[in-house]
Amino acid sequence: MRKWTMFTAVTLAAALTLAGCSSGGGAGASNGDQGAKPASADADKKVDTAAPANLKIMWWGPDARHQATLKALELYSQQKPNIKFTPEYLAWDAYWTKLTTLAASKSMTDVLQMDGAYIQDYAKRGLLEDLSDVDLKGIVDPKILDNLKINGKLYGIPLSHNGSGIVFNKTELEAAGIKLPAKDWTWDDFFAFAKEAREKLPKDKYGIGDNSTGWDWFQFYQTSYGKGPVMVDGTKFNLDKDLWFKFQQTYVDFRKNNVIPPAQVQAAFKENDPKADPMASGTTLTRGATVGSVSVLEQLLPGKVAVVNNPTGPSGGGWAQSTIFLSVSSTSKYKAQAKEFVKWFITDKEAGRVLGTTRGIPINDVIYKELEPNLKKTDTIGKDLLDAALGKALPFYPAPPGWEDFVKTYTTEMEAVSFGKQSLEQAYDKIVAKGKDTEAKLSKK
Structure with a gap:
């Protein structure tokens, strides 16, 4: 195996x-x-x-x-x-x-x-x-x-x-007196960091972006708690309901309290674009990155950025291979x-x-x-x-063949939540239905 x-x-x-x-x-x-x-x-x-x-x-x-x-x-x-x-x-x-x-x-x-x-x-x-x-x-x-x-x-x-990790604007965080992300920080640390940043930054700047609309960021969360990937072996749908609602409710609360940017900021995201990438433009002070992509942010923000691993759970966090x-x-x-x-x-x-x-x-x-x-x-x-x-890296889990429509559905439904067009419960039902439908189709091949 x-x-x-x-x-x-x-x-x-x-x-x-x-x-x-x-x-x-x-x-x-x-x-x-x-x-x-x-x-x-x-x-x-x-x-x-x-x-x-x-x-x-x-x-x-x-x-x-x-x-x-x-x-x-x-x-x-x-x-x-x-x-x-x-x-x-x-x-x-x-x-x-x-x-x-x-x-x-x-x-x-x-x-x-x-x-x-x-x-x-x-x-x-x-x-x-x-x-x-x-x-x-x-x-x-x-x-x-x-x-x-x-x-x-x-x-x-x-x-x-x-490998994956978080890049952060060390210069601006230090200037604002915010505790810097530290190696092997937990999800609780990550969310506490976001709240502290909201308290100490101007209203148009944020500690973190809205990571709730992408399936992959939730999968970081789920795998860090030992629940496995969302698509097991490319054929089995595996979304932990309790963890999913806990994770998503955190972002719902953050949205209400202006801890994360408005939905339209995330919807317009273009990686490494000086204006449409919230970190490159200075709107957010952290962003997910990989070993191969982080150099561009150093080019866009020379001398200002530093890096740390993804938030961790009991089983670890992020990936490196x-x-x-x-x-x-x-x-x-x-x-x-x-x-x-x-x-x-x-x-x-x-x-x-x-x-x-x-x-x-x-x-x-x-x-x-x-x-x-x-x-x-x-x-x-x-x-x-x-x-x-x-140190804490988990395996790398990309979306397997056949899951393209599920990935699109996940993003579409979670964007609808972020814009206030539907509830978490409605989004969950649609995502699960699509996941089970995809699993059934793949099991017949």
Whole structure:
């Protein structure tokens, strides 16, 4: 049974509109095992990895990542003249649209960048090669690898660390005399912080935003109390009624008492937009962030921000693990050469210097230590957030395939509550009905 079941961040809300969000375990997981059997480790060992190969490789990301990756590929071909590359790089949405098409025609590239929200789905369909025989001893923490295994097998080589936490405007909080968020703070501490901020800040500034409309933020709350994710193994609906009403009633009370911004502020939220992101504009003094995204707030508010882990419950809080990988297609003709390459990608020091932090904090600590002396605060603040998150971190639970409509329904109904158009009870009934309906549909597949 896999040790991590996923949900979306954070942060990963864009993935919800696509079909690749992953599910945990589940009945379909065995399909991935069957699909991977023809590509056995023994077969790969018989392949001459010095034989010429043209590896097709595909990834998504910004231009800085594209250019760094192209330089790394050139470096690899210099070190191994027998290996050439046919690269393709796209923006996030275009990438998953293209990969869906390639998967349907069984013509995926030899090497492909894979995301934590999608890897389970691709693995269970037998589209990814088992990489368990790639020796990562002394390179990647065994605990990280154990958390990433799907039914005991590794389908992606992790490239970087990731995790969730809270970024806060330390400068303004200190100026207002508000007690700063502290490592391993609890939900009670978090809500007390919000009340204190209301007492000490001007009426148009707030300590926290309205986190009641997103299903993922409630899931942070539910999992921190040991009740599991909202979607268990991608097929079972699991919303704890008592916790849900307790959490949501807190925000209802906060809304009445002006502890959180008006509903229209949250409805207009655009991450990292100088005006539409309440923290960037100075309306709120805290916001959820990830290791990979917090650097933008440091750029927008230079020298003002600090980080802390998510609020915790008895079971912990937030998450910290890898969410971006290099995988190998199960249909590749060059599996052995591809496996050599993906290991090189996270171990070669020269490649590490070329790639820098274009995919976040390198998973290989040796590489990160080489880079660290020359990094700016916009780079190191991500490591600060990771260090804060690790101690109490829980598994990463993205929204699995099939739950897209539920996610939309949850947000729609909770926004109606925030605008005073319906009661919590009405919203709960609709959310539960949609959850059970989704569960029933998925159970038939």
